[in-house]
Amino acid sequence: xxxxxxxxNHRTAPVEVRxxxxxxEARLGSAVSDLAHRDGILEGMILSTCNRVELVANxxxxxxxxxxxxxxxxxxxxxxxxxxxxxxxxxxxxxxVRHLFRVTSSLDSMVxxxxxxxxxxxxxxxxxxxxxxxxxxxxxxxxxxxxxxRRVRRETAIGSSAISVSYAAVELAKKIFGSLSGKxxxxxxxxxxxxxxxxxxxxxxxxxxxxxxRTYERAHVxxxxxxxxxxxxxxxxxxxxxxDIVISSTGAPHFVITKEQAEKLLAARKNRxxxxxxxxxxxxxxxxxxxxDNAFVYNIDDxxxxxxxxxxxxxxxxxxxxxxxxxxxxxxRRRLATRELxxxxxxxxxxxxxxxxxxxxxxxxxxxxxxxDQHQAVGALTRAIQSKILHGPLTELKDGADRPEHGNIVxxxxxxxGVGE
Amino acid sequence: MNAGAVLLWLAMALYALGLALTVPSVARRxxxxxxxxxxxxxxGLVFHAASxxxxxxxxxRLPITDVRSALSSFTFLATLAFFLVYLRYRIxxxxxxxxxLVLLLTLLSALRAxxxxxxxxxxxxxxxxxxxxxxxxxxxxxxxxxAALMYLIKSRELKSKNPRxxxxxxxxxxxxxxxxxxxLVFGLPSLSLGxxxxxxxxxxxxxxxxxxxxxxxxxxxxxxxxxVLFATRLSxxxxxxxxxxLAILGFVAVLVTFLGISMWSGLHGYFPNLxxxx
Numbered sequence: 001x002x003x004x005x006x007x008x009n010h011r012t013a014p015v016e017v018r019x020x021x022x023x024x025e026a027r028l029g030s031a032v033s034d035l036a037h038r039d040g041i042l043e044g045m046i047l048s049t050c051n052r053v054e055l056v057a058n059x060x061x062x063x064x065x066x067x068x069x070x071x072x073x074x075x076x077x078x079x080x081x082x083x084x085x086x087x088x089x090x091x092x093x094x095x096x097v098r099h100l101f102r103v104t105s106s107l108d109s110m111v112x113x114x115x116x117x118x119x120x121x122x123x124x125x126x127x128x129x130x131x132x133x134x135x136x137x138x139x140x141x142x143x144x145x146x147x148x149x150r151r152v153r154r155e156t157a158i159g160s161s162a163i164s165v166s167y168a169a170v171e172l173a174k175k176i177f178g179s180l181s182g183k184x185x186x187x188x189x190x191x192x193x194x195x196x197x198x199x200x201x202x203x204x205x206x207x208x209x210x211x212x213x214r215t216y217e218r219a220h221v222x223x224x225x226x227x228x229x230x231x232x233x234x235x236x237x238x239x240x241x242x243x244d245i246v247i248s249s250t251g252a253p254h255f256v257i258t259k260e261q262a263e264k265l266l267a268a269r270k271n272r273x274x275x276x277x278x279x280x281x282x283x284x285x286x287x288x289x290x291x292x293d294n295a296f297v298y299n300i301d302d303x304x305x306x307x308x309x310x311x312x313x314x315x316x317x318x319x320x321x322x323x324x325x326x327x328x329x330x331x332x333r334r335r336l337a338t339r340e341l342x343x344x345x346x347x348x349x350x351x352x353x354x355x356x357x358x359x360x361x362x363x364x365x366x367x368x369x370x371x372x373d374q375h376q377a378v379g380a381l382t383r384a385i386q387s388k389i390l391h392g393p394l395t396e397l398k399d400g401a402d403r404p405e406h407g408n409i410v411x412x413x414x415x416x417x418g419v420g421e
Numbered sequence: 422m423n424a425g426a427v428l429l430w431l432a433m434a435l436y437a438l439g440l441a442l443t444v445p446s447v448a449r450r451x452x453x454x455x456x457x458x459x460x461x462x463x464x465g466l467v468f469h470a471a472s473x474x475x476x477x478x479x480x481x482r483l484p485i486t487d488v489r490s491a492l493s494s495f496t497f498l499a500t501l502a503f504f505l506v507y508l509r510y511r512i513x514x515x516x517x518x519x520x521x522l523v524l525l526l527t528l529l530s531a532l533r534a535x536x537x538x539x540x541x542x543x544x545x546x547x548x549x550x551x552x553x554x555x556x557x558x559x560x561x562x563x564x565x566x567x568a569a570l571m572y573l574i575k576s577r578e579l580k581s582k583n584p585r586x587x588x589x590x591x592x593x594x595x596x597x598x599x600x601x602x603x604x605l606v607f608g609l610p611s612l613s614l615g616x617x618x619x620x621x622x623x624x625x626x627x628x629x630x631x632x633x634x635x636x637x638x639x640x641x642x643x644x645x646x647x648x649v650l651f652a653t654r655l656s657x658x659x660x661x662x663x664x665x666x667l668a669i670l671g672f673v674a675v676l677v678t679f680l681g682i683s684m685w686s687g688l689h690g691y692f693p694n695l696x697x698x699x
Contacts, residue, residue, distance in 0.1 A: 178594075
């Protein structure tokens with residue numbers, strides 16, 4: 001295989017450059033087809049997202065693919081590539097494979113462990129297949145990278161914890177309530193952040209939502225959007241005991257919920273837990289409420305702390321993910337090497353076998369006096385000699401797959417045994 | 422060592438192996454236990470059952486009428502309960518909480534000399550129901566204790582805002598609470614039945630003020646503690662710290678009643694003084 005990968009990502013290029021190099025989804029199919037059908041290129045794939053643009057190609061042996069990829073990009077974008085060159089990274093062979101594996105497993109993403117990139121790679125793969133740009137080694141490598149990404153997500157916790165404040169709120173709610181189905185949300189103060197948190201909670205299974213705001217109309221609008229109920233601010237405490245999760249973000253300068261009020265709430269709820277998400281500054285919920293049994297108050301700093309702790313956890317998991325990826329690269333390399341060698345091994349064995357059988361026939365006359373048993377022994381003898389002779393070269397072929405001069409060794413052995421290049 | 426003892430030691434070895442195998446899963450915050458851990462524990466359970474069967478064959482009735490067998494039966498039921506709870510709730514760290522004590526008690530049962538004390542009183546159906554229900558009650562309360570412990574730890578860590586070791590490895594509070602409630606619903610009636618049948622059997626078998634026997638008094642205290650726990654839970658979610666303290670006290674009472682008093686109670690210990698010997 002002769003792999004070359006060229007790309008830019010959010011680390012090597014600012015957004016203006018990424019914009020310029022971006023290949024739109026609508027034109028992706030024809031672009032990949034163009035790339036893969038260029039002279040010297042056997043297979044190709046293009047991944048173009050808001051954070052990266054990458055081309056990967058499998059070229060014919062002996063072909064230097066870099067100028068081909070460059071001219072493709074220059075022609076596609078109708079521009080001179082020179083000003084953008086410093087942002088490109090070029091990766092070959094195993095490095096390209098490693099990069100593909102890492103990208104698909106979200107190890108190269110802006111947010112470690114984010115789930116979108118796997119879907120993006122899947123789509124890029126589907127498009128390339130559709131236009132016939134993937135039908136060999138590269139096809140297998142991309143398929144493998146999708147499988148590796150799934151393995152990484154399965155065996156590490158890299159993608160399983162919340163990376164934003166609103167997701168952190170959902171995560172915490174689940175730690176308290178287990179499943180969110182049947183749980184009620186109460187939003188006090190209809191603002192952007194509370195809306196976001198409520199949306200995530202509803203999407204994660206919460207069933208009912210009440211919205212209350214100083215100005216009733218705003219509460220009504222938000223409640224409608226969520227198919228919930230608007231509550232007048234004055235009547236807040238009449239209904240709020242039905243809430244399992246309270247999201248508060250009013251602009252009030254004082255506490256909206258004091259410790260005494262929370263005690264009453266808990267009593268009304270027969271001590272069923274309440275989760276207060278206080279995203280207001282100044283705070284809406286008296287922090288002393290957290291001292292009550294079965295009341296949990298998280299303000300914006302606390303949520304950030306959770307996100308940060310999760311980020312650290314993800315980085316730890318990333319180390320394990322890298323190990324898995326190295327394992328997979330070795331496995332893939334061995335598999336590809338064995339596959340490439342099979343025609344050679346078969347050819348050599350066939351040729352030697354023909355020689356053996358031809359000589360047996362030639363000596364047929366002199367062997368005629370042998371008993372059938374002895375004849376069999378001679379056959380076995382010649383086969384044994386053949387396989388012992390072959391053992392050395394075959395081992396060399398299989399074990400040397402990692403070495404750079406391997407290609408030359410294969411060619412040499414083929415020449416020596418007379419099976420052609 | 423006879424067959425039963427050998428089987429028990431094998432079971433223990435497998436339990437220890439299973440417990441050790443649960444550690445990596447919990448350490449790595451895997452949601453589930455590894456098949457090898459479950460396999461070792463399951464196989465241990467099978468051997469344990471076999472050892473109890475051997476004992477049952479020896480004495481021609483349920484293996485619960487001497488301390489050693491009763492302990493072994495208890496830990497067998499507890500391990501069975503572990504499996505049922507794990508399968509229902511998929512709590513990976515459950516093993517870490519339950520199995521060490523199970524292992525310890527099984528070891529205790531294996532080390533005690535077997536009692537060969539016989540008495541016609543042991544044939545009584547009332548006695549067997551009594552002991553069996555008490556054991557089931559204890560298993561229920563063991564689960565209650567574990568659930569309370571998990572709830573307490575999780576609640577503490579959630580409040581501290583500082584996610585530490587168990588924050589990621591314990592089930593949701595709600596799950597802990599469910600386990601707490603259900604184990605109480607199972608344990609309290611069982612214990613009540615056990616105490617009642619015990620009274621019936623005692624009134625038929627013993628003379629004199631058997632009501633004042635330490636073990637009986639201790640078991641009534643235990644029963645009262647759990648009654649309070651149950652009533653508190655019914656009237657509302659239990660209030661974290663206070664109920665947790667009570668749940669822990671309750672389980673200590675269970676252990677004292679089960680193990681401790683057996684040694685001291687002249688009348689009621691597993692070495693009863695019914696005019697016979699030890």
